[in-house]
Amino acid sequence: MLSCEQVSKTYRTSRGQIPVLCGVSLELAKGECVVVSGPSGCGKTTLMLTLGNMLQPDQGRVLFEGTDIYTMSAPERSNFRNTKLGFIFQNFHLIPYLNVLDNVAVAVRTRQVEQNDFTKLLTRLRLDHRLNHKPAALSTGEQQRVAIARALVNQPRVILADEPTGNLDEENSAEVYQVLSEFRDQGGSVVIVSHRTDSHPTANRVLNLRDGQFAALDQNNRPEPQKTEQPANTS
Amino acid sequence: MRIISLILKEITHRWPGFLLGAFGVAIAVAACQGISALHEAAQRETRRVQRDIGFNMRIIPREADPERFLIQGYSTETMPEEIIQRLVEHDTVAYNHLVATLQGEIELAGKPALLTGLSPTMFPAGKKKPPMSPTIKEETAHLGHRLAGRLGLKKGDTLTLAELPFEVVRVAPQSGSLDDLRVWVHLSDAQKVLGKAGQINEIQAIDCLCLTPDENPGELLRAEISKVAPEAQVALLSKIATARARQRRMMDSLAQTAVPAIIVAAALWVAVFAWINVRQRKLEIGVLRALGHPASTIASLILGKAFLLGLAGSAIGCLLGSWFVTSRVAEIFPVTGGKFQFEMNAMLVTLMAAPIIACLASCLAASLALVQDPAVVLREE
Secondary structure (H helix, E strand, C coil), rough: CCCEEEEEEEEEEEEEEEEEEEEEEEECCCCCCEEEEECCCCEEEEECEEEEEEEECCEEEECCCEEHHHCCHHHHHHHHHHHHHEEEECCCCCCCCCCHHHHHCCCCCCCCHHHHHHHHHHCCCCCCCCCCHHHHCHHHHHHHHHHHHHHHCCCCEEEEEECCCCCCCCHHHHHHHHHHHHHHCCCCCCEEEEEECCCCCCCCEEEEEEEEEEEECCCCCCCCCCCCCCCCCCC | CCCCHHHHHHHHHHHHHHHHHHHHHHHHHHHHHHHHHHHHHHHHHHHHHHHHCCCCCEEEECCCHHHHHHHHCCCCCCCEECHHHHHHHCHHHHHHEEEEEEEEHHHHHEEEEEEECCCCCCCCCCCEEECCCCCCCCEEEEECCHHHHCCCCCCCCCCCEECEEEEEEEEECCCCCHHEEEEEEEEEHHHHHHHHCCCECEEEEEEECCCCCCCHHHHHHHHHHHHCCCCEEEEEEEHHHHHHHHHHHHHHHHHHHHHHHHHHHHHHHHHHHHHHHHHHHHHHHHHHHCCCCCCCHHHHHHHHHHHHHHHHHHHHHHHHHHHHHHHHHHHCCCCCCCHCCHHHHHHHHHHHHHEEEEEEEEEHHHHHHHHEEEEEEEECC
16 A cells, blocks of 8 residues: 655755665555654654655655655645545644644545544544643643544544654553554554554554664564664654 | 634634734834824815915916016906816816916995905816815805904895895904905806906916926926916916925925835834744644645645734724824814814725735745745654
8 A cells, every 4th residue: 555665865964964764665555554663763753754745755766556655746745645644743743722623623624524523533532521622731642642533534544653652651552552453453554653662562563673774673573683884863 | 624713723822922913013004094194184284274375376367467466466367267177177287276266456435455256176187185265155255354344244244246245254364464355255256246257367276296396396387387278377486386395295205204114114023923923833834734734725824814913903003093193183283183084095005905015024934834844843843
């Protein structure tokens, strides 16, 4: 469904060039959940933004059902992100002046969402009693659930989640994974980027990203020693 | 979710910034409106005050002896009344407030008096202005102070001239000039009394030339009027004309300098607030882009807010400006201030211009929001 082929990305800063992704390839099947793990600065977020049609790679292609998403026009790319992808961020990135309902509704642009679907989704995420609350009045777990509702409301094909449980306790983390599992089980695909290599109950595969390349994991899901050519220090 | 709803919710959330921005626009609009209104009021006052000084342009028959005209104060020769119609219909006019006049000496109670017949003020097409003097109705008379005393007449009495009755509607205050011995009547009545039907001996007017000091208004006016009315000549009272031109230039230059400066200052104020707002909303804009909102939505959010800020500011500014001008105009312009009225069209233009200028001022901030790479913002956060 979503794949990238030999994707490379280098940031050009005033202090020189920083290679972040070095020929990364990934194939995400329908109904599959892939966790990309690795230490901070290894290029996880860059990979997620590249897969999310937000950051054009210097080399390589990103394909969605066979179409290179970076050959689309700007409006096509906006539509693609709106209809096919759902983003979940570690810091939730909710809009502070919108209540729960509006924070979810703000994602709806190109399709009509029935009130009933909103209610069902928000009830499923136990937010039905918080509809008129603004993010500042919500707990961390509730904020992340709003962010998940926002990612799911357009019924996307792929969810890209950046450290979705990074700020959550165990109970809330389990709930997030449960929702993502349900999404996967209904045929959706999920990419989770996380600095942790363990405890990803949703994952079909765990890929370790180190120094801009995927490295193999040992039997305990720990990265095997790898020959590194170039250091990367920006995620 | 509708863009306007998003804009209104953001304004409610960040109301101090919005209020400060709108306050700046309001002050600017109030100042511009105040200056424009006071400029208009000053011109009106000038016109009115100079009416008391007299018209600055006198068009008299060509055969009139200018020296005798100056000594006597009016021309004894006459010209056809229809000349005024030609002057009114002429399309490249540099004069306004035309009043046809017929004057002649008469005898009242055995002593001389001056009869002055005045037509209603006429204006060239598209140059209609409030008349500088009250229109004299037919069969009514205004009497000079000394003459009224001599005849023992007061307001409401009847004056008989050439066996025609005239109701005295006003006795002018003492002026210490020839006006104290004058009877003002309607032009047609003067023509009947003096037996000069269809004749006038002068057209009084005000020149509308906004000239630089090195230009000669007399030559320009004579050249123009000779084309339309070759049977007339022009006597320009240059002291009055120059004083009027100076006064008008002073007011014009004040308005022309101050208003653009205020607009630029207000635009900068709005631009700074818009820029700060975009910086504050960097992450929000990045998230909206990630959610698939196109550049047009982002631009609409920034420019829509600027439009509302301009609209709110201009509405408050119009009220402030109106209040200020209304409360002060009578004091500043004692002669005409009491009758001052706002031009509704100018207010509407101000009301619409401020939001448009606010949008233009926010274009840079909107561009900043559009060029901001959402990937960079989201990666940094």
